[in-house]
Amino acid sequence: MTFDERLRNVSVIGAAGKMGSGISLLLAQEMAKQKLKPENKNVPYRLNLIDINEIALDGLMSYLRAQLTKAGEKTTVLLRDLYRDRENLVENYDIIAAFVDDAMSVLRLGTDLNMVKNSHMIFEAIVEDKNVKVDLLKKLDRLSDKDTVYFTNTSSIPIHVLNNEANLGGRIIGFHFYNPPAVQRLAELIAADRINPELKDMSLELAKRLRKTIVPANDIAGFIGNGHFLRDGLYAIREAKKLAPEYTLPGAIYIMNKVSQDLLIRPMGIFQLIDYVGVDVYQCISETVSGYIKGEDLKDDLLAKMVEKKVLGGQHADGSQKDGFLKYEKGRPAGVYGLDKGEYEMFDPEGWSGEIDKKLGAYPEGTIPWRKLLMDPKKNEKLSVYFKNLNASDSLGAKLAKAYLKNSKKIGEFLVETGVAKSADDVNSVLLNGFYHLYGPINDYI
């Protein structure tokens, strides 16, 4: 069966979730594009979008319609050509609406797993729990053809474990999209040892069609992305605990978040990133990876306490940020959670947070916000100047930032040494493309 034949009937399980909805959108776009080709005029295309949450499926429908409309608006030049024979479609408005209708007609939404019956490609994006995933994969394999292949979006569970326990005979590969899948350019590809070789080629073709940059990672829990993120976050948590006696824990969390954003010139601070991913999801990654990696402490009780208090972060249905380690106002951090009191302490530039800012000291010359530097053609030049100044500074903020950068580099090198990544370039590529960092962790800046 060719890749294009497989692409005629595809299923996504967990389709209404954060990752599943993005994967669904990417597939819907590609399948609609195939469907519109003249040679495929009478070929039925089906994208089965399955989720246990029926209400979330309604939301998925609206999300996909809105996103497909946006995609149509961006590709109208191409669409006018595709629809040139349809005399009744004259204005851009008519053509975009027809495209959205055609794309939506590919979709079948439901809660019933039996919908996968004729699918030859199945994407799994359900909860990050090995037993639940194995159970699902077993069920799917009973319901679908014996040559059906599986793409799992797991970000931490080794693929060989899923393959062996669900008895899939090498028909599963790790295709780890980054959040949000429709926007992030990166996908990590994780092939287990005894994988069907065709599946690897299929994945590369898929990445090309979905316009993703592939970075191969070895089948070691956490892979490259979460391998770095998990350790990077734990470092911040532990540093915060060390600073807590002097600055209180909320104060220390404020410090580490600020340092990791402003002085590392990252898109967001580390605690904001944990909130974005979800404190519970982050803890789940920590538990999962800990289960497979021995001799390294990859858990922290602060996470468990936060989850116990149900302070979880993540996103509201409209995409806005929920409160976690930090409290958000208009999408920006405005306070920090105090575990003892069970409430947020709001930032106070005239009071406690202003005092901390003073102690952190002046920022080195050349400090530029990430957003400003992102599109700057002289980005690398400016980063070099900035890091030179950071190295020369001995303010508290600079010291913490330098230690943070050294640790981040150490994590990157560890991932290469332990064979998770093939090279420093692969580690850097994941952080650049999947986390939108401006520079890779393995660098000579510090």
Add this chain to the structure above:
Amino acid sequence: MKKLRKPVYAAAGYNTVSFGSGRREFHPKKPRPGLEEYISEAGKGVIAQINDVNNIDEGVIGNFMAARFNRQGNLPGFIPFIDPALEYRPCTRVEGACGSGGLALYTAIKTICSDLADVVLTMGVEVQNTVKAIYGADILAGAGHYKSQRKNGHAYFFPGQFSDRAGTCYEKFGYDYMRKGMAHWYARAVTNARKNPKAQEYHNRIEDLVAAGMTPPNPKVFCDHLNVYDCSKVSDGCSALIFASEEGLQKIGIDKKDAVEVVGFGQSQADVTRLPEDRTRLTTTRKSVEKAYEMSGLGPKELGVLEVHDCFTIGGLLHVEATGVVGYGEAAGFVAEGKTAIDGEMPTNATGGLVGFGHYTGGTGVRQAVDLLHQLTGKAGDCQVEIKSDRPYGMLISMGGNDRTVTAMIFRQAA
């Protein structure tokens, strides 16, 4: 060509900001002013410059597509909305696509000459940011012939039409020569707009404007022969001024030194169902210019400042050629040599033009008249051109569609 049977003057001009992407305060998801606010601001801006609103006899408003951009018709009804004193005055809306503003000027002059009014409040408005640019392109395509041209037209219909013109010019005069001229047109437009706080490109901070203008076109996402810098942007705004007879000018208390006199004009209409026969020339524009020259007894050598309709950089170049200031195919070189700069041989679009100032389609012709009024009466601020005594005239060209509906008009300071 008939001469004007009596002098007609223009005065008390007002432009709103040309609002849209590029302005720092613009955010597509935040609420913006609508037709009401723009018309009111510009109207009140004019009224504030005359002695008594009750002296306005009539109103005329140019607009292209409010019915689709704003779901609003009956625009004459917004003139009494500006000031209750204008209730029950005769008011008219005129439409000729992006040349609607020019038609408003033309209509006001005819009204004065008919002796039915001495003071005409003349306006032009368009509020286009109500829809995304890709749907705005559908609406603006109405300036061409829907039935015969839209289906096979480009997604961005008018950029597509002028891209075809650019492509033919590349073949005839060479890509490098034309592209350089177009890039310099863009750079000049933004340089001038940066001196004009009301211009859409006032906040433009691109360092190397010519390099941006030289960007090769990308047909996959846009047009075959134009890049985005070649195009005027989507704009909201309104312009207004007074047209008056000699008596009218006295009645509203405007000194002649603060007014300009209309010395000639020409309006020409081409068949909207047809496409231009020669893409390298603006023949309808040329016809209007010839009429204006004939009425005024002037020629290009007497002109000291130009306001041309550069909805696209290529259009700007072809307009300069249509004025006769340079010969056929010569504008690209003329512009690249800096001769259209504020202190150049023929200052052109000194406030930014459509590419730099912005292009609220149905209002642009009126905006051009306001800017010429300011230039010729020495009130153009940082954009001021030195008006020399041997070349005291300014000409505007307002164009609708692909060289279909064109008004050319020549002014000089009244005293």
